[in-house]
Amino acid sequence: MNAATESELSSSVPSAAARSVIERLIGFKTVSRDSNLGLIEWARDYLHGVGAATRLTYDPTGKKANLFATLGDSKKPGLILSGHTDVVPIDGQNWDTDPFVAVERDGKLYARGSADMKGFIGIILAQAPKFAAALRDGRLDAPLHYSLSYDEEVGCIGVRGLIRDLEEHDIRPAGCVVGEPTSMQPIIAHKGTHRFRCAVHGREAHSSYVTHGVNAIEYAARLVVFIRRLADRLAQSETRDYGFTVPYSTLSTGVIHGGIAANVVPKDCMFQFDMRTLPHASPEALYQEIRAHAQELEREMRAVDPDSGIDLEWASQTVGLAAAETDAIVQWAMQLSRNSQVGKVSYGTEAGLFQKMGVPSVICGPGDIAQAHRPNEFVALEQLAQCERFMDRILDGGFAP
Numbered sequence: 001m002n003a004a005t006e007s008e009l010s011s012s013v014p015s016a017a018a019r020s021v022i023e024r025l026i027g028f029k030t031v032s033r034d035s036n037l038g039l040i041e042w043a044r045d046y047l048h049g050v051g052a053a054t055r056l057t058y059d060p061t062g063k064k065a066n067l068f069a070t071l072g073d074s075k076k077p078g079l080i081l082s083g084h085t086d087v088v089p090i091d092g093q094n095w096d097t098d099p100f101v102a103v104e105r106d107g108k109l110y111a112r113g114s115a116d117m118k119g120f121i122g123i124i125l126a127q128a129p130k131f132a133a134a135l136r137d138g139r140l141d142a143p144l145h146y147s148l149s150y151d152e153e154v155g156c157i158g159v160r161g162l163i164r165d166l167e168e169h170d171i172r173p174a175g176c177v178v179g180e181p182t183s184m185q186p187i188i189a190h191k192g193t194h195r196f197r198c199a200v201h202g203r204e205a206h207s208s209y210v211t212h213g214v215n216a217i218e219y220a221a222r223l224v225v226f227i228r229r230l231a232d233r234l235a236q237s238e239t240r241d242y243g244f245t246v247p248y249s250t251l252s253t254g255v256i257h258g259g260i261a262a263n264v265v266p267k268d269c270m271f272q273f274d275m276r277t278l279p280h281a282s283p284e285a286l287y288q289e290i291r292a293h294a295q296e297l298e299r300e301m302r303a304v305d306p307d308s309g310i311d312l313e314w315a316s317q318t319v320g321l322a323a324a325e326t327d328a329i330v331q332w333a334m335q336l337s338r339n340s341q342v343g344k345v346s347y348g349t350e351a352g353l354f355q356k357m358g359v360p361s362v363i364c365g366p367g368d369i370a371q372a373h374r375p376n377e378f379v380a381l382e383q384l385a386q387c388e389r390f391m392d393r394i395l396d397g398g399f400a401p
Contacts, residue, residue, distance in 0.1 A: 011385060011389075012107075012381065012382045012385055013381045013382070013384070013385050014123065014381060014384040014385050014387075014388050015126065015388060017126045018122055018123050018126035018127075018384065018388055019122075019384075020126075021122040021123075021125050021126045022102065022109070022114075022118060022119055022121075022122030022123070022126075022384070023102040023122075024042070024122075025039060025085075025113070025118040025121055025122050025125075026100060026101070026102045026111040026112070026113055026114060026118050027100055027101070027102075028042070028085075028100075029100050030085050030086050030087055030113070030150075031086065031087055031088070031089050031090075032086040032087070032088065032089075032150075032151055032153045032154045033089070035063040035064055036064050036065065036085045036086060036150045037063065037064065037065060039085050039148075040056065040065045040066075040067050040085065040148060040150075043067055043069075043121075043125060043146075043148055044056065044067050044069065046125060046128070047067075047069040047071075047125070047128055047146060048069075050071070050128045050129050050132045051071065051132050052069040052070060052071050052128070052132075052146070053069065053070045054067060054068070054069040054070075055067075055068050055069075055165065056068075057158075057161045057162050057164075057165045058161075059150065059151070059157075059158065059161070064150040064151065064158065065150060065158075066147070066148065066149045066150060066158050066159065066161060066162040067146065067147075067148040068145065068146065068147055068148075068162055068165070068166065068171075069145065069146040070143050070144070070145050070146075071128065071131050071132050071135055071143060071144045071145075071146075072135040072140065072142065072143030072144060073143055076141075076142050076143055077142065077172060077173055077174035078142040078143030078144055078145055078173055078174060078399065079142065079143075079144055079145065079173065079174065079175050079176070079177065079394075079399040080145040080146075080147050080173045080175070080176040080177070080354065080359065081124045081144065081145065081146055081147070081176075081177055081179065082146075082147040082148075082149070082159075082176055082177065082178045082179065082350060082351075082354065083117050083118075083120050083121040083124070083147070083148055083149075083178070083179050083365075084117060084148070084149045084150070084151075084152030084153070084158070084159070084350065085118075085121070085148050085149065085150060086149075086150055086151055086152055086153050086154075086158075087112050087113040087116065087118075087153065088112075088116075088153050088372075088373045090112055090375075093374070093375035094375050095375045095376060096110075096375075096376055097110055097111075097376075099111060099112035099377075100112060102114065104381070107380060107381050107382065108378040108379065108380050108381065109378060109379050109380075109381060109384070110376055110377065110378045111377065111378075112377055113377070114367070114377055114378055114379040115181045115366070115367030115368065115369070115371045115372050115377055115378065115379040116180070116181055116367070116369070116371075116372035116373065116377070117179055117180055117181060117365060117367075119181075119365075119366050119367055119379040119383070119384050119387070120179030120180075120181075120365040120366055120367075120387060121148065121179070122384075123179075123366070123384060123387045123388050123391060124146065124179070124391060125146075126388075127388070127391045127392075128144075128146075130392075130395060131144045131394075131395070134395050139395060139398075140394070140395070140398055140399075141398065142174070142398065142399050144394075144399075145173055147159070147162060147176075149162060149350065152349075152350060154316075155193075155195060155315075155316035155317075155318060156193075156316075156318040156348065156349075156350050156353060157316070159350045159353055160353065163353060163354070163357050166357070167357065172358065172359070173359050174359070174360070174399070175328075175329040175332075175359060175360045175361070175362075175399065176329075176351065176354040176359045176360070176361040176362075177329075177333065177361075177362055177363075177364055177365075178349050178350055178351040178354070178361060178362070178363045178364075178365070179363075179364065179365030179366070179387070180347075180349050180351075180363050180365050180369070181365050181366060181367030181368055181369045181371070181372060181379070181383075182343070182345070182363055182364055182365055182369070183366075183367070183368055183383065184337050184339065184364060184365070184366060184383065184386045184387060184390065185337070185339050185341065185342070185343050185364065186330055186333040186334050186337060186339060186342045186343070186362050186363070186364045187321075187342065187343050187344065187345050187351075187362065187363035187364065188321070188322075188323040188324060188325060188327070188330055188342045188343070188344060188362060188363075189241075189243065189244075189279050189320065189321050189322050189323060189344040189345075190279070190320055190321045190344065190345045190346070190347060190348055190349055190351065190352065190363070191244065191249070191276040191277055191278060191279065191320050191345075191346050191347075191348065192275075192276070192277040192278075192279065192281070192283055192317065192318060192319050192320035192348070192352065193274075193275075193276060193316075193317070193318040193347075193348030194274070194275040194276075194277065194283050194287075194314065194316070194317045194318075195272065195273075195274055195275075195314075195315045195316045195317075196272065196273050196274075196275070196287075196290075196312065196313065196314055196315055197270065197271075197272050197312075197313045197315050198220065198223065198270065198271050198272070198273070198294070198310065198311070198312050198313070199268070199269075199270050199310070199311040199313075200216040200217075200219050200220040200223070200258075200268065200269045200270070200309075200310050200311075201216060201267065201268055201307075201308050201309055201310070201311070202214030202215055202216035202219065202265070202266065202267050202268070202269075202301065202305070202308050203265070203267060203304065203305040203307070203308055204264060204265055204266070204267040205264075205265040206263065206264070206265070207262070207263040207264060207265055208263075209265075210265055211304075212265075213265030213267075213304075214265070214301045214304050214305045214308045215265050215266060216258055216259075216266045216267055216268050216269040216308075217258040217259055217266045217269045219269075219297050219300075219301060219310070220256065220258060220269040220270075220271055222297060223290070223293065223294055223297060223310070224253050224256070224271060224273075226290065226293045227251050227253060227273055227290060228251070228253070230251060230286065230289060230290065231250055231251040231252065234248050234249045234250065234251070235248055235250075238278070238281070241278050241344070243343065243344035244278070244344050244345070244346055245345075245346055246276075246346055248278065249275070249276060249277040249278050249281045249286070250274075250275070250276045251273060251274065251275050251276075251286070252273060252274050253271055253272070253273040253274075254272055254273065254274055255270075255271060255272040256269070256270070256271040256272075257269065257270050257271070258270065272315075275287075276346060276348075277320060278320070279320035279321065279322035279352075280322060283317065287314060290312070291312055294310045294312050295310075297310060298310045318348045318349075318350075318352060318353065319352040319353060319355075319356050320348075320352050321349065321351045321352040321355055321361060321363070322352075322355070323355065323360070323361065323362060325342050327360055327362075328360065329360040329361065329362050330342060330362050332399070333362045333364050335393075335397075336390050336393045336394065336397070337364055337386075337390055345363070345369070347369060349363055351363050364390070365387065366379055366380075366383035366384050366386060366387040367379035367380070367383050368383075
């Protein structure tokens, strides 16, 4: 093999060290409903071994944890490299290979979490010995932080405890890169993600005496239709942001359950709906419109049965990210990624929560979000190599947004 071919090959695949770490991470079955402690404790010990100071924050059960680790002088503001350790389930998906064993085929690495987002985490962990050496010899003068969270896939739940811990200990990093799969394009904005549960409680009756009952399904349906009409209004009249694939805020109902038989007026109905808001939109205002309509329906219901009603719960919310191309951290990420364009995405990430904390944030990581959550999820090896080169450039130029 000639030198040119060797150079070409080395630039299109990740290093053996990075590949080894990625495969190790994939082997941990960290589906959100399960514990992630095996992976977190392995990463903690690995980072501790290269000189990192580590801290864990646990969920209420003690079966899940976030890891925050620091290389270098933690008194100086530094850079967070952030990723979530949980993955979505494989239930009902038709995989060609074992989802928790990395398989290479045609320049791609197949496995659950390969793109979303253990590829990125593996790259940054493999880079830790280089970062540690650069901090010791003075090539880097600001610390590198690792943020590895749990339960991102179910509402960015875990990272909130990690952020509270940082705030309580007055740890204020200067910037954050969230390595969600963006094909190594810096992403400056994402929508807010809000999830709601609604339980409608009526009164049972024989279906031949419908006036004696309160039909929970029908009242739920009326509220679902109202939510749909609100979504239609946004689609028609909200100020557009064409940086997003869907350039306006959206609402959609995703789950509904109710009733026991066709000849029984149903007592209960439950549904869940989703709201995706542009970064500067007001989810609270939209929620209050829905709540006001629910209260109108509730008054009708209680005219028949005072014990009936509608319980509307804002189950989770993740704030949107709203950075600008001119922000220093975005310009820095564009330089290191060798990418002259930025983008915006409709899916949610932890970046908005770091920004809300006061940490300038950008999203940039290997792989394509279109491959995430699907059977035969994969990340291209060339994408992992691009991410590794991004991290190498931190060694060359430091972190100076």
